[in-house]
Amino acid sequence: MATTTPGHLAARKKPLQARSMVTLDAIFEATIQVLLAQGLNRLTTTRVADRAGVSVGTMYQYFPHKQALLYALNERYLDMVADRIETTCSRHAGVPIAEMVDALVNTYWAAKTERSDVTRALYRAAVELDNDALIAAFAQRVDTATIAMFCTAPDVRFADLSLVNTTLLAVIFGTVRNVFERRLPAGLENDVRDQLAQMCRSYLNQAALTDADAPS
Amino acid sequence: MATTTPGHLAARKKPLQARSMVTLDAIFEATIQVLLAQGLNRLTTTRVADRAGVSVGTMYQYFPHKQALLYALNERYLDMVADRIETTCSRHAGVPIAEMVDALVNTYWAAKTERSDVTRALYRAAVELDNDALIAAFAQRVDTATIAMFCTAPDVRFADLSLVNTTLLAVIFGTVRNVFERRLPAGLENDVRDQLAQMCRSYLNQAALTDADAPS
């Protein structure tokens, strides 16, 4: 399921021809480069257009305003992360729940870490815009995927899987972001990731229904 | 300990006279009001000055640039939160660790929730500026306070308290922020808070040294 883009932030034209796609990619790539090299306050429509090799006017054919550009960039990125989580979830159907949680933490962590500069740039840029819809769509996709996975766990049942799942995702996503923004040394960062996985496992063990709780 | 402000973001003049303090407060209050009523992209130096009843020029006597204004606002807020955490920590010296964790989660949660509109406005505004130093100073204060508290727990010892503490804070702060940005319904929000506290307790139980681990 793709994210639903609110009208006022939608890209102006869908790239149907190969040439347009190349231009669009150039604009995205230029945006990331400017964001990384110059920072958010120097991210100027003119600068992005220059770097992408088009005129400002052309850029405004693809994006109705600067916000839409940042929005689309973020959308692309979140789609990539959601894709990876969905893949992990379907690959881990039926394994013990401790393995599921480890896979989840590691997938999300890896997706954020592999291009950590871009991740950080996007975290900073994301706040410029009204990304509520984007976050909601992303959360929905991930929620669906992880709930489906946890349902197949052979070793546990929960009284309220939905709440447990919501908590788990809030904790994982929130912690990863927090660690990122604090710029901890890489070694400590990895230690915290392992502790996080451990913490999720302890939580799931404790929250799992015992035989005594089982419905007759 | 107060946070250390890097030179390029420091306020231009320290308000030593009562009149100046009133002006400064008016500017801060105006900033919050504009932020809440109009949003970050309409937060204009002119608009803030108008609302505060001073001219732009006067505002630039107190803050060398717009960033410094937002920085100072954030600094004030973080100092308030850190104050409350420090208070909680010294009040809970010597109680069982489960109570410590509950108090910690609840204090942080309450500090963020009580004026959640301001909190959210600041989360959005914070990214505009170089808040690394602010976050580092805040983290340092909180780290010190919670480590000191955990050292007094009568019922547990840890192999690596520093790592456990870092993890715990990253998880609590990150999760609270994530829950905020997702704008969950209030009921669910509270459920997640309770689950978070439960999760922290499970983690601490599991991470605690048993008698078998104890040094001879």
Add this chain to the structure above:
DNA sequence: ACCTGAACACCGTTCAAGT
């Protein structure tokens, strides 16, 4: 000494004029 607000440089966005 301190405050004011017109003036300057720059940015987002548009649209008449090009091809």
Add this chain to the structure above:
DNA sequence: ACCTGAACACCGTTCAAGT
């Protein structure tokens, strides 16, 4: 049909002129 970039409105910041 599509692209260009000068032009316009507006914002951050300054500083000569006021009190």
